[in-house]
Amino acid sequence: MIPVDYYIILSAILFTIGVLGVLVRRNALIIFMSIELMLNAANLAIVAFGSVFESFSGQIFVFFVIAVAAAEVAVGLALIVEIFRSKRSIDVDQVSSLKG
Amino acid sequence: MTQSDLTTILPVTILTVWACVLLLVDLLIPKTRKGITALLSALGLAVTLGYTLAQIGSEVTGFNGMVTLDGFSIFVNALLLVSGLLGVALAYGYIKRMGIERGEYYTLLLFSVVGMMLMAQATDLIVVFLALELLSIPLYVLAAFARDKTDSEEAGLKYFLLGAFSSGFLVYGIALIFGATHTTNIFAIVEFVSTSTGSLLLTIGAALLLIGFGFKVAVVPFHMWTPDVYQGAPTAVTAFMTSGAKIAGFAALLRVFATAFPSIAADMTNVFWVISAATMILGNVAAVAQTDIKRLLAYSSIAHAGYILMAFVPYGNETVVATSVAAGLFYLVAYVFTNFGAWGVVIALEKEAGKGLALDDYAGLAKKHPALAAAMTIFMLSLIGLPPTIGLIGKLYLFRAVIDAGFVWLAIIGVLTSVVSAFYYLRVVVIMYMKDGEPAAERETWLDTTTLVTALVTVVVSFIPQFLFAWASEAVLKLF
Secondary structure (H helix, E strand, O other): OOOHHHHHHHHHHHHHHHHHHHHHOOEHHHHHHHHHHHHHHHHHHHHHHHHHHOOHHHHHHHHHHHHHHHHHHHHHHHHHHHHHHHHOOOEOOOOOOOOO | OOHHHHHHHHHHHHHHHHHHHHHHHHHHOOHHHOHHHHHHHHHHHHHHHHHHHHOOOOOEEEOOOOEEEOHHHHHHHHHHHHHHHHHHHHHHHHHHHOOOOOOHHHHHHHHHHHHHHHHHHEOEHHHHHHHHHHHHHHHHHHHOOOOOOHHHHHHHHHHHHHHHHHHHHHHHHHHHHHHHHOOOEHHHHHHHHHHOOOOHHHHHHHHHHHHHHHHHHOOOOOOOHHHHHHHHOOHHHHHHHHHHHHHHHHHHHHHHHHHHOHHHHHHHHHHHHHHHHHHHHHHHHHHHOOOEHHHHHHHHHHHHHHHHHHOOOOOOOOOOHHHHHHHHHHHHHHHHHHHHHHHHHHHHHOOHHHOOOEHHHHOOHHHHOHHHHHHHHHHHHHHHOOOOOHHHHHHHHHHHHHHHOOOHHHHHHHHHHHHHHHHHHHHHHHHHHHOOOOOOOOOOHHHHHHHHHHHHHHHHHHHOHHHHHHHHHHHHHOOO
16 A cells, blocks of 8 residues: 555645646636645545545545535636636736736 | 534524525515615524524534534624624615625625634534635625626636635645544544644644635735735625624634644744734735725725734633633624724715725815714724724723733734824824815715714723623633
8 A cells, every 4th residue: 555645745746836836827727727736635635644544534525625616616717707808818917907 | 413413503504594595585576676685684694693692601512513603603603793784784775876786795795604604613624614615705706796897806806816725725734634633623633632742744734724714814924915805896895805704714713723723832822923913014004005995994904903813822821812812802893893884984985986985085074974074083093993992992902911921012013003003094084174175975874874883883882891801701711
């Protein structure tokens, strides 16, 4: 069996890539994908811990996270489409009428 | 599901069912009479508030310790329901006037309140996460509710991206805490931590959790989204967001950190100290330069998050933690009423297309609408912390608790930043009373009522604060 450390290291790497993606990329969709990567990194860690502890609550939690992520996608994509309609761009640097 | 499960989540259930039914009933209400939806949603909030207040003194835990209805959650729920009611009252005339009146506004607001209430009741990190999302997702939509306005769209997108980003940190934090303690239940975490030495995984998990909550309650350095979102969102939404999301975020932060993590208090106290001081300083200093009232109040809300966070600094010190947390709750109440009142005045002066929001638009208000100017003066005094207002009492309790815990410098920073804040709050008062101008304010029954009620609470409670503080102290007693 693969030791749990490997899963956790992989999930930490995925999480870091997600965070960097949010901070570095300027396209709203890619930022959004990076956020999903962060959530899935957490899911991986939870499932790995859950299987080591032989506890079901970890697995159940992952289902909740997946469901919530789907709800976020529904709202987030609607917002992005709405922005694209009015600005013809989803570059977050151009979404900057609020400043001060 | 047992009897106690049902009693525990009954307040949340009432409001959820009410909101779902309202979503359907709203279809039958003609487009021109959406005021009925507003009244129905206010009725739902009032019924839940009545039920919640009737539960004072009871303490039940349900669903294998995942949710609880104790003194603390009853106190916070009552405050949340009151802010829901104030939010509906402010929105009633405003969204009609701005041409964004749709019945969904009120149902989304109800769903958001449900999430906030659940967050105060959660005793399991899974429920904390679900509740946080339940309160956030309707708020993302509400922030972008004026969808034909670029500002509102932009506020919605920014709030969404940073909100989702912060929940990523939160979930990863929960994952690490789960890995360190083998459980997500707060009581079980307490048990686990008390029998073992602290681990690195737990500390990192708690720090990530703090980042997640920090975004929600807008403390430095996780505040970047706040001014933009609060400025761009429709004003009635902003009023509700600044209060509701803050109460819920601090309630969960309190429950999780005060109950579950006293073992890492030594590390966390310093972190809270720095964040609280930085938030007070940055919020107040940045507000000085603002010329837009919405942005000014946005920075003011950041600054106030710093004051409230002061209550968390001594959380590892067993002798003072109860008083300091009670002071934090008291300050939240003070902030909620003052804040709603101030936003009520802003809404009264706002015109279509974002006009009427500059500070100069308040010139001459005292001559034309003396009552409105007087109310705004009360709110500004309360935000600074001057007598005769509840804001002063809140700050006194808070500073006293922090000094008792030995953090004198933090209290000094608090006082000094309050002095800085006097500059920009009083500038509003000076503009209203000393400058000449022709401000046009919208007078509308529900708006006036809200402003009047909040102004009365702000002044009257400052003379009889003991009962509220006693209630807050009793509410937090069982937490530790």
